[in-house]
Amino acid sequence: MNRLFHLPLSPFSRKIRIVLGEKKVSGVDLVEERPWERRMDFLLLSPAGQVPVLQLNGTTLSDSTAIFEYLEETIPEPRLLPRDPAQRAEARRLAAWFDIKFQREVTENLLQERVNKKLMKSGYPDGARIRAGSANIKYHLDYMGWLLERRHWLAGEALTIADISAAAHLSCLDYINDVDWGRNAAVKDWYARIKSRPSFRPLLNDTVPGFTVPSHYANLDF
Numbered sequence: 001m002n003r004l005f006h007l008p009l010s011p012f013s014r015k016i017r018i019v020l021g022e023k024k025v026s027g028v029d030l031v032e033e034r035p036w037e038r039r040m041d042f043l044l045l046s047p048a049g050q051v052p053v054l055q056l057n058g059t060t061l062s063d064s065t066a067i068f069e070y071l072e073e074t075i076p077e078p079r080l081l082p083r084d085p086a087q088r089a090e091a092r093r094l095a096a097w098f099d100i101k102f103q104r105e106v107t108e109n110l111l112q113e114r115v116n117k118k119l120m121k122s123g124y125p126d127g128a129r130i131r132a133g134s135a136n137i138k139y140h141l142d143y144m145g146w147l148l149e150r151r152h153w154l155a156g157e158a159l160t161i162a163d164i165s166a167a168a169h170l171s172c173l174d175y176i177n178d179v180d181w182g183r184n185a186a187v188k189d190w191y192a193r194i195k196s197r198p199s200f201r202p203l204l205n206d207t208v209p210g211f212t213v214p215s216h217y218a219n220l221d222f
């Protein structure tokens with residue numbers, strides 16, 4: 001049985017859902033896993049206790065970058081890493097930018113405080129962290145804008161894992177209305193292009209009880 005253990009508002013889970021969609025892998029059941037419950041059967045699959053975990057054709061994979069690399073190697077088309085080594089390095093640099101730097105400076109501050117704490121029933125949002133996340137996201141959107149005024153996609157002329165990682169994070173933050181799309185026209189145009197891809201659309205139907213999405217969230221033209 002092919003399964004993806006995920007959480008609807010987990011950027012790393014969304015990243016793998018988009019990759020599976022781009023590579024046209026069908027027949028993967030989505031299983032919602034609340035990692036903080038530390039379910040023993042889940043820990044046996046994922047010693048880190050984190051989503052996503054992908055079970056595909058008898059192989060169990062965890063860590064979104066390891067999963068992505070596995071899928072890129074076993075299902076090479078369409079490519080999500082460029083053929084040229086320098087361009088490939090650029091795509092990996094920017095994917096890591098979002099998975100590590102953006103995650104630490106923005107996603108952890110906003111999503112953790114506004115959503116996860118509520119789901120985990122682990123206290124009240126920390127205003128200082130929310131202010132830090134709200135301030136930091138501006139610099140990241142400006143940097144994305146700078147790139148997208150020079151390139152069609154974040155790492156060059158083709159869609160890569162960098163765009164997928166970035167969009168996975170931003171879509172979670174958009175769910176809680178924490179993205180100012182008016183800040184940069186090139187970023188808004190880029191996100192509208194990603195949003196309308198068939199691989200992305202299923203994500204926009206996710207709902208998390210207790211959180212109301214802004215009206216533009218699932219609107220493909222904003």
Ligand SMILES: N[C@@H](CCC(=O)N[C@@H](CS)C(=O)NCC(=O)O)C(=O)O
Pocket residue numbers: 007009010011012013035036048049050051052062063064065099
């Ligand atoms: N480096 C990991 C990060 C995964 C991650 O942080 N997952 C979060 C949800 S977005 C999680 O499961 N957190 C629970 C925990 O760390 O206990 C990846 O790329 O898959």
